[in-house]
Amino acid sequence: xxxxxxxxxxxxxxxxxxxxxxxxxxxxxxxxxxxxxxxxxxxxxxxxxxxxxxxxxxxxxxxxxxxxxxxxxxxxxxxxxxxxxxxxxxxxxxxxxxxxxxxxxxxxxxxxxxxxxxxxxxxxxxxxxxxxxxxxxxxxxxxxxxxxxxxxxxxxx
Numbered sequence: 001x002x003x004x005x006x007x008x009x010x011x012x013x014x015x016x017x018x019x020x021x022x023x024x025x026x027x028x029x030x031x032x033x034x035x036x037x038x039x040x041x042x043x044x045x046x047x048x049x050x051x052x053x054x055x056x057x058x059x060x061x062x063x064x065x066x067x068x069x070x071x072x073x074x075x076x077x078x079x080x081x082x083x084x085x086x087x088x089x090x091x092x093x094x095x096x097x098x099x100x101x102x103x104x105x106x107x108x109x110x111x112x113x114x115x116x117x118x119x120x121x122x123x124x125x126x127x128x129x130x131x132x133x134x135x136x137x138x139x140x141x142x143x144x145x146x147x148x149x150x151x152x153x154x155x156x157x
Contacts, residue, residue, distance in 0.1 A: 030067070034097035034108065038078075041108050043094055044071040057092040058121070058135055059113030065092030074108065076128055084150060087123055087133050105131075113138060 032043040045067040048060070057065050072088040074081045094112035110121040118138025124131050130150050137144035 032094050032097050032110075034099055036099040037101050038076060039099050039101065039106055039108075040075045041097055041099070042073045043069050043088070043091075043097060043110065044073070045094070046070040048092065056090060058090055058119040059092040059094070059117050062117045067094075068092045069094060074125070074130075076106070076125065079128065081125065081128060081130065083123075083130055086148065087130060087150075088121075091119075091121055091135075093117075111138075 030045040032045070034041045048057075048065045048068050050064055053068060055061075057068065059065055060068075069088045069091045072083045074083055091110060091112060093114065094110050095114075097108060097110045100107045100109060105124055105126045108123040108125070110123070111118070112121070113119050116139060120136045120138060120141065122132075122134045122136075124133075129152065132150065133148040135146050
């Protein structure tokens, strides 16, 4: 019996190491960083404050989140891209971030929350600008999601 428990413990440890290994993402202290092919994103985190933060967080609907995203810095080919606060201000407990680079656009994927509170946030960039945000529920992504499109159409004189 002791041998079976020891083998099970080693197997679970190996699985935990495999699952937790970051791909293109690092988390240090109060930051989550993703880098690839000239694209870099840094999510700055802060502790949740129940006196001022309220409710309605992705990754925190089952209770108060531990950490919330305070800022998002995106740099593409050494050029900083301005990000509307609405793209990140309701995300909490991000666990990892990664980039998917396509021919005509790049997508920053932020994964956060845990179990019933999990989510995936996709921020799409085209021509050096944020153009779309999609946040999906981690358990039922086709049933529960929200989408935002960002446009910057010139105003005629």
